[in-house]
Amino acid sequence: MADALYKTLLAPTTLVDWDRSDKYHNSHLLQKDQTLEFTVQNSEANGLPPIAVSPAQGKFLYLLAKSIGAKRILEVGTLGGYSSINLARALPDDGKLVTLELKEHHAKIATENITKAGVASKVNVIVGPALASLQKLASEPKFDFVFIDADWDNVSNYFTEAKRLVRKGGVIVVDNVVQNGCVGNLADTSEFTAGVRKLLSALKDDNEVEATTISTASGKGYDGFLYAVRK
Numbered sequence: 001m002a003d004a005l006y007k008t009l010l011a012p013t014t015l016v017d018w019d020r021s022d023k024y025h026n027s028h029l030l031q032k033d034q035t036l037e038f039t040v041q042n043s044e045a046n047g048l049p050p051i052a053v054s055p056a057q058g059k060f061l062y063l064l065a066k067s068i069g070a071k072r073i074l075e076v077g078t079l080g081g082y083s084s085i086n087l088a089r090a091l092p093d094d095g096k097l098v099t100l101e102l103k104e105h106h107a108k109i110a111t112e113n114i115t116k117a118g119v120a121s122k123v124n125v126i127v128g129p130a131l132a133s134l135q136k137l138a139s140e141p142k143f144d145f146v147f148i149d150a151d152w153d154n155v156s157n158y159f160t161e162a163k164r165l166v167r168k169g170g171v172i173v174v175d176n177v178v179q180n181g182c183v184g185n186l187a188d189t190s191e192f193t194a195g196v197r198k199l200l201s202a203l204k205d206d207n208e209v210e211a212t213t214i215s216t217a218s219g220k221g222y223d224g225f226l227y228a229v230r231k
């Protein structure tokens with residue numbers, strides 16, 4: 001019996017399988033969400049690329065933030081505000097999400113979507129290169145949760161800033177650290193994989209966090225989150 005299961009788990013699969021599986025699970029675990037659907041449609045209609053986290057990943061981020069009672073959240077990479085809205089929903093009424101975005105146009109559409117979602121009072125969108133914005137943020141009060149989802153060649157710098165800004169016991173999540181297995185394939189020399197490898201090398205001797213990778217497979221491909229807890 002168990003042998004049959006392990007055999008199933010080792011059989012080759014494709015994007016079609018992951019997409020079908022994602023949709024099946026979502027049909028049981030996610031409610032229809034007109035606000036998030038509007039966010040996707042409005043972002044697409046305004047020319048933003050379809051690179052937001054998936055619905056299940058958005059809910060996972062919401063649950064992670066909620067499970068640690070986050071009151072202050074920092075995000076790098078706003079796009080149209082899809083993950084921002086998920087994260088802001090985890091906050092209490094007096095909570096705050098600071099989200100950093102390079103492009104004015106993305107920030108404008110995100111602000112529309114965040115306002116429509118009814119969470120604008122909790123969200124502060126800061127426009128500009130994330131590293132400069134991060135370096136300007138005061139280290140007090142600390143953040144409880146940081147989500148890094150942008151500009152992978154700079155991701156180790158963002159992680160260093162995130163460690164400065166997050167409280168002890170706080171969580172740092174980094175998206176796209178697997179990239180269809182390309183990060184672990186040293187023959188791949190794209191700037192995206194190189195940036196993640198630089199972060200992983202730094203983490204090898206980093207005594208300030210404990211971290212692991214959670215692989216994800218969905219209609220958005222095979223990828224993964226790095227999950228780190230600040231010591």
Ligand SMILES: C[S@@+](CC[C@H](N)C(=O)[O-])C[C@H]1O[C@@H](n2cnc3c(N)ncnc32)[C@H](O)[C@@H]1O
Binds near residue numbers: 131
């Ligand atoms: C993958 S998208 C973010 C998706 C978003 N977190 C979501 O799931 O809804 C990455 C975003 O980071 C922005 N970005 C790229 N380089 C950046 C930089 N140097 N500083 C700040 N934002 C940057 C891009 O313009 C894009 O909107």
